[in-house]
Amino acid sequence: MLKGKIVKNISNLYTILSDGVLYECIPRGRFRKDKKTPLVGDEVMFDEKELCIREILPRKNMLMRPSVANIDVGLIVTSMAHPSFDPYLLDAEISLITLSHMEPVICFTKLDIMNEKEKKLYQKIREYYERIGIPTYDNDHCKSLLKDLKGKVVVLTGQSGSGKSTLLNRMDSSLQLKTNEISEALNRGKHTTRHSEIFAVKNVYFCDTPGFSSLSFQSFTKQDISASFKEFQEYPCKFRDCHHNKEIKCGVKEAVEKGLILKTRYASYLKMEGEGK
Numbered sequence: 659m660l661k662g663k664i665v666k667n668i669s670n671l672y673t674i675l676s677d678g679v680l681y682e683c684i685p686r687g688r689f690r691k692d693k694k695t696p697l698v699g700d701e702v703m704f705d706e707k708e709l710c711i712r713e714i715l716p717r718k719n720m721l722m723r724p725s726v727a728n729i730d731v732g733l734i735v736t737s738m739a740h741p742s743f744d745p746y747l748l749d750a751e752i753s754l755i756t757l758s759h760m761e762p763v764i765c766f767t768k769l770d771i772m773n774e775k776e777k778k779l780y781q782k783i784r785e786y787y788e789r790i791g792i793p794t795y796d797n798d799h800c801k802s803l804l805k806d807l808k809g810k811v812v813v814l815t816g817q818s819g820s821g822k823s824t825l826l827n828r829m830d831s832s833l834q835l836k837t838n839e840i841s842e843a844l845n846r847g848k849h850t851t852r853h854s855e856i857f858a859v860k861n862v863y864f865c866d867t868p869g870f871s872s873l874s875f876q877s878f879t880k881q882d883i884s885a886s887f888k889e890f891q892e893y894p895c896k897f898r899d900c901h902h903n904k905e906i907k908c909g910v911k912e913a914v915e916k917g918l919i920l921k922t923r924y925a926s927y928l929k930m931e932g933e934g935k
């Protein structure tokens with residue numbers, strides 16, 4: 659029996675990295691019965707002769723969409739043009755990553771093709787997220803990103819066509835990951851990356867993933883969703899359990915009025931909170 663890390667999964671076949679060697683394994687039958695699915699990022703015990711996963715070791719954390727485990731940083735690859743900036747998707751990803759006990763980091767893309775309006779928006783957006791404590795980068799400055807992520811396990815998230823695979827190719831041209839033009843008619847990507855896979859670039863483990871555009875908050879409590887909007891805590895409300903919705907003397911709503919909280923961010927909050935239990 660050996661210990662290893664799942665670095666790739668296509669249907670029921672798992673690629674496991676152990677001591678520099680790759681093994682292709684299937685899970686043992688019992689996992690399905692126990693409703694346990696091994697995930698990319700999992701540390702596992704496996705039988706190297708039968709090529710069979712025997713045990714999933716305890717997880718530090720996991721994400722549902724994309725489904726990955728044992729992640730330090732969720733790198734949200736955020737396109738500013740083609741596909742156009744989607745504030746809800748960014749906020750939803752920040753909250754899901756935070757609620758899954760991972761650190762959110764943003765990498766903006768497509769800065770070279772922004773129009774004047776998008777350039778203005780970009781300045782405002784980047785400043786805001788930086789101010790509320792989320793590190794921001796862009797794909798024209800990959801070196802600093804690599805330096806700051808040293809030693810971490812990083813999952814790339816973001817909608818199809820945002821440039822996740824392109825970002826990895828820019829950091830290591832030998833990866834040659836498949837990328838695709840976005841559909842101009844639909845202004846979105848073509849779901850080019852079909853499975854999650856971990857690649858080592860220098861001393862960072864990056865997990866490339868398929869893009870998702872619908873994310874659900876049904877399994878989270880309204881309280882947890884509220885807590886994932888960390889900057890809201892800076893503005894006290896009259897009621898301690900304020901939902902920042904219809905209540906009077908709500909510090910958060912006042913901050914939105916004053917322009918201290920982004921309107922789009924508040925709209926994201928209301929949408930997610932509405933879904934929570």
Ligand SMILES: Nc1nc2c(ncn2[C@@H]2O[C@H](COP(=O)(O)OP(=O)(O)OP(=O)(O)O)[C@@H](O)[C@H]2O)c(=O)[nH]1
Pocket residue numbers: 767768769770771797816817818819820821822823824825836837838839840847848849850851852867868869
């Ligand atoms: N002009 C410009 N094009 C970019 C940039 N980043 C990515 N692209 C292009 O955007 C398209 C989509 O990029 P991908 O890397 O395939 O996007 P992805 O996020 O991996 O998409 P999925 O695998 O479908 O989830 C490709 O045609 C890239 O060449 C950028 O910064 N500027």
Ligand SMILES: [Mg+2]
Pocket residue numbers: 822823824836837850851866867868
């Ligand atoms: Mg891709």
Ligand SMILES: [Zn+2]
Pocket residue numbers: 895900901902903905907908909910911
């Ligand atoms: Zn409030």
